Amino acid sequence: MYIGKGYIALIHQYQNNGYNIVMDVYSGAVHVVDELCYDVIAKLSKENEAHTAKTLKEPCVLKGLKKELGQKYEEGEIEDALADVIELTEAGRLFAEDAYECMIEEVKKRKTVVKALCLHIAHDCNLACKYCFAEEGEYHGRRALMSFEVGKKALDFLIANSGNRHNLEVDFFGGEPLMNWQVVKDLVAYGREQEKIHDKHFRFTITTNGVLLNDEVQEFVNKEMDNVVLSLDGRKDVNDRMRPFRNGKGSYDLIVPKFQKLAKSRNQERYYVRGTFTRDNLDFSNDILHFADLGFKQMSIEPVVGEESDPYAIREEDIPVINEEYDKLAKIMIEREKEGKGFNFFHFMIDLDGGPCVAKRLSGCGSGTEYLAVTPWGDLYPCHQFVGQVEFLMGNVDEGIVRPEIADDFRSCNVYSKDKCRDCFAKFYCSGGCMANSYNFHGTIHDTYDIGCEMQRKRVECAIMMKAALAEE
Numbered sequence: 001m002y003i004g005k006g007y008i009a010l011i012h013q014y015q016n017n018g019y020n021i022v023m024d025v026y027s028g029a030v031h032v033v034d035e036l037c038y039d040v041i042a043k044l045s046k047e048n049e050a051h052t053a054k055t056l057k058e059p060c061v062l063k064g065l066k067k068e069l070g071q072k073y074e075e076g077e078i079e080d081a082l083a084d085v086i087e088l089t090e091a092g093r094l095f096a097e098d099a100y101e102c103m104i105e106e107v108k109k110r111k112t113v114v115k116a117l118c119l120h121i122a123h124d125c126n127l128a129c130k131y132c133f134a135e136e137g138e139y140h141g142r143r144a145l146m147s148f149e150v151g152k153k154a155l156d157f158l159i160a161n162s163g164n165r166h167n168l169e170v171d172f173f174g175g176e177p178l179m180n181w182q183v184v185k186d187l188v189a190y191g192r193e194q195e196k197i198h199d200k201h202f203r204f205t206i207t208t209n210g211v212l213l214n215d216e217v218q219e220f221v222n223k224e225m226d227n228v229v230l231s232l233d234g235r236k237d238v239n240d241r242m243r244p245f246r247n248g249k250g251s252y253d254l255i256v257p258k259f260q261k262l263a264k265s266r267n268q269e270r271y272y273v274r275g276t277f278t279r280d281n282l283d284f285s286n287d288i289l290h291f292a293d294l295g296f297k298q299m300s301i302e303p304v305v306g307e308e309s310d311p312y313a314i315r316e317e318d319i320p321v322i323n324e325e326y327d328k329l330a331k332i333m334i335e336r337e338k339e340g341k342g343f344n345f346f347h348f349m350i351d352l353d354g355g356p357c358v359a360k361r362l363s364g365c366g367s368g369t370e371y372l373a374v375t376p377w378g379d380l381y382p383c384h385q386f387v388g389q390v391e392f393l394m395g396n397v398d399e400g401i402v403r404p405e406i407a408d409d410f411r412s413c414n415v416y417s418k419d420k421c422r423d424c425f426a427k428f429y430c431s432g433g434c435m436a437n438s439y440n441f442h443g444t445i446h447d448t449y450d451i452g453c454e455m456q457r458k459r460v461e462c463a464i465m466m467k468a469a470l471a472e473e
Contacts, residue, residue, distance in 0.1 A: 009095040011045055012425030013038065016465040017331055023464070025425050027096035030352060031088070032468045036073055040081045041094075043068055053090040056082065100362060100428075101416055107359050108412050112366070114161040116169035118373040118384045119154055119187070121146045122180040126211050128246045131276060131304045131312055145180045146376040151187040153397035154374045159198050161400070171205045173373075173384055178212035188224050207231065207274075209243070210255035218262050226270060230259045233275040234287025234301065242278060242312070256294065263296055272298035272346060278312035279304075282321045285329040292336070292343045300346035303455055305437055314451055323458045330462040334469045348463040350429065361415075364431035368394070368410025382410055385436035410435065413445050420448045426460045 010025035020038035022031040033041070043065055044051060055061070065078050073081075088094035124143045125132075155170070162168055170191065172184050184206070191202040206221065207229040221228055232255065233239040240250025263271055273296045277284035284301055291299045303322070306313035314322070329345065336342050365371060368382030375387055378397040386392040395402040415421040415432045433456065437449035 009051070009097065010423065010425065011041070011095065013042055013045070014461055016327070016461055017334075017469065019465055019468050021461075021464060021468065022094075023425055024094050024096050025428065026098050026100065027093050028352070028428070029088075029093035029096070030464055030467070031094070036069075036077055037081045037084060039069055039072070040065060040078065040085060044085065051089060051095040053086050056086045056089060100358065103358060104362065104414060104416050107362050107414065110359065110411075111163075112369040112407075112411065113163035113165055114158055114370060114372060115165050115167075116171070116366070116371040117154055117158050118171045118173045118371070119146065119151060120174065120373060120375050120384070120387065121151070121172045121177045121184055121187075122175040123376050124179050125175040125209070126179065126245070127176070127209050127243055127251055129243045131242060131278060131306060131310075144376040146183060146374075148183050148186050148190075150374075150376065150378045150397060151183060152190055153378060155187065155191055155194060155202075157380075157397045157400065159194060159200060162200065166199065167201050167203060169203050169205070169371075171207065173207050176209055176211065177206055178208055178217060181212070181217065185220060188220075203227075205229065209251065210258050211251065213255070213258040213262065218265060221262070222265055228262065228266070228271040230255075230262070230271060230273045231275070232256065232259060232273050232291075233277070234281065234284065235290045238277075238281045238287055239275075241280065242276070260295055263298075268295075268297040272300055272344075274299070275301040276304050277301050279314060279318060280312055282318055283325060284322075285325045285332070288329055288345060289332065292341075297343045298346075299343065303452070305440070305449070305452070316451060319451065319454045322455060326455075326458050326462050330466050334466055337470060347459040348466055350460070350463040350467070352464070352467060361428040361431055363411070363414040364433075364435070367435060369407050382406065383436060385434070386439075410445065417446050418448055420450075420453065424453070424457070426453075426457045429460050430456045 012023040012025060014021055015038075020033050020035060022033055022038065022041055023029075024031070044056070044061070062079065062082055065082060066075055069078055085094060122145050124145065158168055158170070177184055188202075188204055191204070195201055203226040204224055205227040206225055209231045231243070232252075233242055236250070236252040239252045243251050245251060259273065263273075273291050275287060275291075277287065281287060288299060288301055303314050304312055308315060330348065333342065333345065333348065360366075365383070371383060372394070373381045373384045373387050374397060375381070380394045380396055380401060381387045381389075381392050382394065392406060393403070394406050401407060413432065413435055415427040418432050421427045421432050430453075433448045433452055435445040437452055438447045439445050441447070441449050
């Protein structure tokens with residue numbers, strides 16, 4: 001970070017897979033440069049004062065660069081490189097001013113509407129995943145299935161609190177949603193009726209472990225669900241170790257053919273296979289490649305989040321190995337894309353041209369304000385990961401939100417309210433990270449999950465490197 005007269009600039013430089021990459025955080029510009037330009041920017045970035053085109057044109061700047069880099073490069077080359085840096089700075093694409101912090105108060109004051117619900121249609125599950133934060137569907141409470149009546153009230157609540165927003169999101173979640181399949185179908189039908197009355201459109205999604213997936217479910221899902229999340233952890237031994245039935249038998253052989261059939265029936269679109277890697281499979285790039293070899297095109301694999309005492313939990317000492325895996329995966333994905341065998345990995349999907357709006361870049365997923373979770377009995381929580389923690393109980397579908405101060409706290413959470421985010425180059429990509437993880441590790445939503453931050457930074461670096469590599473084609 002470079003602090004100058006009246007503003008702060010933030011630049012990140014790194015080298016990956018033979019590319020010299022310079023990120024200007026506040027402009028969002030990414031530059032792939034030669035070694036000389038990379039070194040020039042690195043030298044300029046050591047200065048204690050932020051640079052403008054005017055200050056860069058001062059004779060002492062060029063003189064200093066020639067002194068420090070003269071043994072490695074010709075004087076004319078250094079002059080040309082500095083001229084390029086000045087041109088980028090004049091264009092606002094290097095050493096850019098922070099134009100976001102001044103927006104924070106407006107972002108916090110903005111009137112948000114509820115636009116998405118995570119319906120816990122089933123607090124029950126037919127698997128016994130060892131890392132399950134939902135306690136096999138119990139969520140610090142009791143097993144239960146959502147009734148149609150509670151679900152109707154949830155959809156009515158969403159419509160009533162969505163303002164002028166047309167598109168509304170509803171995710172059927174669990175436990176395992178297919179254990180309450182008839183209610184899922186009935187709620188979709190109810191939602192379609194309400195669309196016509198209220199000029200809304202519901203985008204339904206469902207997350208399933210696939211055990212109860214069959215032709216009838218597949219047909220309905222393909223007709224009504226905008227997205228489907230298929231839970232699978234990768235290779236057979238990896239999946240069956242962490243995602244067994246309660247009798248200890250593995251689930252891989254049963255669910256993989258069903259998932260392959262569903263993905264094919266959706267033309268390899270509007271779904272993704274979602275896995276979790278743990279300390280037991282730090283070579284998780286092989287699980288992603290296993291997904292690809294099974295024919296899947298849309299996939300994600302998330303790091304497990306657990307207490308350090310959990311034998312499967314990711315620890316600080318695992319980060320170097322994990323970073324190597326992301327590097328390995330990125331390089332293989334480039335090769336496969338060039339061979340016409342590409343696939344999408346969620347964490348490497350970055351939009352450098354548009355990306356999320358300013359509010360999303362600053363404050364994240366909208367949990368507690370735009371996005372809420374609903375329990376089987378109708379309680380409202382900021383998101384599915386807070387369900388069962390009574391300190392975050394916001395209200396219910398009968399009375400609505402009765403503790404608006406919780407929403408206010410979530411609304412005030414942003415990359416500028418977190419000290420660890422201020423100097424982080426990835427802050428506008430992760431928007432401060434998961435607030436539930438922050439709370440679980442630090443007792444406040446205004447902090448960050450440190451191990452998660454390390455992995456996120458690496459994923460951003462890999463994703464940008466991949467953009468550079470594929471742009472050469």
